[in-house]
Amino acid sequence: MSEALNRDYLICEEIGRGRFGTVFRCTSRSTGDSFAVKSIDKSLTSGDSLDAQCLLMEPKILHLLSPHPHIIQLYNLYEDEAHLHMVIDLCSGEDxxxxxxxxxxxxxxxxxxxxxxxxxxxxxxxxxxxxxxxxxxxxxxxxxxxxxxxxxxxxxxxxxxxxxxxxxxxxxxxxxxxxxxxxxxxxxxxxxxxxxxxxxxxxxxxxxxxxxxxxxxxxxxxxxxxxxxxxxxxxxxxxxxxxxxxxxxxxxxxxxxxxxxxxxxxxxxxxxxxxx
The missing domain is CATH 1.10.510.10 (Transferase(Phosphotransferase) domain 1)
Known part of the structure; x- marks a missing residue:
């Protein structure tokens, strides 16, 4: 996990897993509010692939669309050598x-x-x-x-x-x-x-x-x-x-x-x- 991410958030249990990464519950160390962090494994996508381009675009798209009451919101973005970490809304229900x-x-x-x-x-x-x-x-x-x-x-x-x-x-x-x-x-x-x-x-x-x-x-x-x-x-x-x-x-x-x-x-x- 990114040092900056760990500084700002307490990373808790895994709550989901997808093709390119894992979603964890996390808590803001400054406010105590709960969020989800989607950690994308950059090694699973080759640099010039369509998948890699889409992964890089996702945070930009979420930023473009925010805020909207019925679209997941991006709050923070962190990157280290291995992962891209997106801090997003934690939806308490299921899907x-x-x-x-x-x-x-x-x-x-x-x-x-x-x-x-x-x-x-x-x-x-x-x-x-x-x-x-x-x-x-x-x-x-x-x-x-x-x-x-x-x-x-x-x-x-x-x-x-x-x-x-x-x-x-x-x-x-x-x-x-x-x-x-x-x-x-x-x-x-x-x-x-x-x-x-x-x-x-x-x-x-x-x-x-x-x-x-x-x-x-x-x-x-x-x-x-x-x-x-x-x-x-x-x-x-x-x-x-x-x-x-x-x-x-x-x-x-x-x-x-x-x-x-x-x-x-x-x-x-x-x-x-x-x-x-």
């Missing part, structure tokens, strides 16, 4: 993936509350020129049962004035079809991924399924969106309409993040969705 696993499905009213916060975060990213590119339940942290924060910007890209991106980035169930087709793509890939998240919250399973990554990709490319009666009989027609507009293969017809926030399913009952 959305664990909530779905524990509950099977999330009631529609609660799903609206959490999803509205997610889309506010996505809309803010897009206004700042940031495309997350890996929106999935694992990267949506629960600060409490009623508050989410979008996290893990390790795959994010900064784009300027409608600039397009390329490269297959993301997680099989959540990746947009235009990414899989090898085409240039824009910020609406995040809307597709968020649509998959919403579907899973309501159904307990993904809209496009396969036993292998290849089968999942084939299902995504077919884009045959269905609402099985046994699962969706208690779900409102309005949210199904929103899902069709988000999980639309035709990018020109797919909603933007701002259009999602203006959809009747979000606006009609927004009284419970917080004012942030």
């Amino acid at each position: 959305l993936h664990n909530l779905i696993i524990a509950n099977g499905v999330i009631p529609e009213a609660e799903a609206r509350l959490l999803f509205t916060q997610l889309m506010r975060a996505v809309s803010h990213c897009h206004k700042c020129g940031v495309v997350h590119r890996d929106i999935k339940p694992d990267n949506i942290l629960l600060e409490s049962r009623n508050t989410v924060k979008l996290a893990d910007f390790g795959s994010a890209e900064v784009v300027m004035d409608g600039e397009m991106m390329n490269g297959v980035v993301g997680t099989p169930y959540y990746v947009a079809p235009e990414v899989l087709l090898g085409r240039e793509y824009g910020e609406k890939v995040d809307v597709w991924s968020a649509g998959v998240v919403l579907y899973i919250m309501l159904a307990g399973f993904p809209p496009f399924y396969g036993e292998t990554a290849l089968e999942i990709f084939e299902a995504v490319l077919r884009g045959n969106l269905r609402f099985p009666v046994t699962t969706f009989q208690g779900v409102s027609p309005t949210v199904k309409d929103l899902l069709r507009r988000m999980l639309c293969k035709d990018v020109s017809k797919r909603f933007s993040a701002e259009q999602v926030l203006r959809h009747p399913w979000i606006t009609n009952e927004e009284s419970g969705a917080g004012s942030s």
Whole structure:
């Protein structure tokens, strides 16, 4: 651990582990406040690789997006020979993936509350020129049962004035079809991924399924969106309409993040969705 990091923070137990590093709980030695520190092992990425570039970009992107009530905040950054250490929000809850696993499905009213916060975060990213590119339940942290924060910007890209991106980035169930087709793509890939998240919250399973990554990709490319009666009989027609507009293969017809926030399913009952 960095000497400066140890001087400023007491490093506590490990609370998470990812492909490039480990997350610990830590406490500020000056205030006693609790945070998380994400320690990235620089040896796991080669200097010129896309992974290395993304890891170096993540703190810059978090700084660009802060502060926002539904995006993880970066407080301090430390670097030593072996690691990059990012001091970020400590979310006392788990992540959305664990909530779905524990509950099977999330009631529609609660799903609206959490999803509205997610889309506010996505809309803010897009206004700042940031495309997350890996929106999935694992990267949506629960600060409490009623508050989410979008996290893990390790795959994010900064784009300027409608600039397009390329490269297959993301997680099989959540990746947009235009990414899989090898085409240039824009910020609406995040809307597709968020649509998959919403579907899973309501159904307990993904809209496009396969036993292998290849089968999942084939299902995504077919884009045959269905609402099985046994699962969706208690779900409102309005949210199904929103899902069709988000999980639309035709990018020109797919909603933007701002259009999602203006959809009747979000606006009609927004009284419970917080004012942030």
